Amino acid sequence: MSTTHITQMKAYGTNLVAGVSPGSGGKKIYNLPVFDLVEEVVKEFGPIDTTIICVHPYQVLDAALEAIASQIQQIIIISAGVPPLDMVQLLRKTEACETLVVGPNSPGIIVPGQILLGTQPSEFYTPGSVGIVSRSSTLTYEVAWELTKAGLGQSISVSIGSDAIVGSSFLQWLQILDEDESTEAIVLVGQPGGGSEEAAAQYIAETIDKPVIAYIAGRHAPPAKHWRQTGTLATVVGREQNFGTAQNKVAAFAAAGVPVADRPSQIPELLKQAIAQGVGV
Incomplete structure (x- = not known):
């Protein structure tokens, strides 16, 4: 993580207390005290709410398990390309202790104007009432900027990550946003690979009471191309031919009655229409 990101988080009011880098204890990085172990940070500062992990992908599992052992309830993994079996092991561990994992391959979470x-x-963000949940990184910012330009502020924006296996899911965040009193409408940003968008579409149709607009990236990408990491686990024996394609995801949202934008710039208008019509309410 660069000086720019540390400085930006501090300037935004995020209470960053320390960094952890084995072998560097006692030093300072970007004006933050550095410790060798997470448990040393907890001993010094008390309970820690969130850890942000940006180590080599093969070191992510150890870092996350150390955070869990120190009772940290939210883990954000910036690193991309974490080995799938490491993620399977991590998710089994988090299920037992109710730890929320965001990522890997995620730029994290922002509550505009707060943290x-x-x-x-x-x-790109401004405070408001539109929640964004996305599998992308840069597209998340683009959608936020389109909303901001249209006068639609955001309550929270989270990228769940675009590796093949990620921690928290669309379903978890849709539930969080549906229950969040400051969120009045939701924008979901998906992309090819896997079946998480199809599951989200069904969940929205059955459960969500707020207006939802979807946008699926890569609709015009060559069908034989993998979409970054998300496509690497998409080819499974017995799956239908269109499994994981952008077209399949668009069709799932259409069947669920969720408006799908053709491009990010179309999202604000569709959102305003959905709110005015009470779609999902």
């Missing part, structure tokens, strides 16, 4: 956890560029 920034990760690398999201805060200048």
